Amino acid sequence: MSDTSHTAYFGDAEYTFRFTSELIFELERKTGAGIGQLCTRVFANAFTHTDLLETIRLSLVGGGVAPKRADELIATYAVGRPLIEIQPLAIAILEARWLGKPKHEAARG
Template sequence: MRSAKIGNVFVGDGEYDLCLKIGQLIELQEKTGVGPYVLAQRLIDGSFRVEDVIETIRLALIGGGLDPRSAYTLVSRYLIEGSLFGYVQPASEVVFAALMGVPDELPEVEDDDADPLVASPIED
C-alpha cells in the first residue's frame, strides 16, 4: 500500500511530512466544496481560493503525522498571517500525490509485465 507522503516540505518554521489520506481527502472535499481532482486543477491554473491552500496544507500536516492543534497553529501563524502564495505549489503537489502517488512509489513496469493484448510493433 502506498502512502503518498511527501517528506521534508518547509512549512513556516521547519520541515514537515505532508500526506492526504482518505479521511483528510473527505474533510478537504467538505471544506473546499470540490473533489480532489477539481481542487488540483484550481491550484495549478491559479483559480484557487484561499481556503483551498490553507485547508490542504493543514490537513496534509495532520495526515503527515502532526497533531491537529499544532497543524492549526502552524497554518494560522504562517499561512493566514503570512504569505499564502508560497504554499500553492506544495498544496498542489500533495493533492496530486494523494491522487496518483509519488514518483518513487510508482511500480516499475518490466517487459514481462506487458499486456499480451496490446499489439507490439511489427518488425520488417
C-alpha cells in the same frame, strides 16, 4: 502501494504531509469541491485561500501533526503569507496524492 506523502520544510521544521481517504473527505467538505475539482482549481491558479490553507492543514494532520498544532502552524506560517509562498506547497501535496512519488524519490524515502 505507492507512497503518497510529501515532505517539506514549513514554517519552523520539516514536516510530512499526507492525505488519507478520510482526510480527503474532510477536505472536500471544507472546500465545497470534490478532490478532482479542487486539484484542477489549485493547479490552474483558480483556487480559493481556503483551498490552499485546508490542503496544507489537513495534510499536516495526515502526516502525524496534532490537529491543534496544525491549526497553529497554519495561523503562524500560512494565513498572512503571500499566496505565491503557500501555493507551491499545496500543489506538491496534491500532486503526491494524485501521482504518488516518482520511483527514484520513493526509493530514497
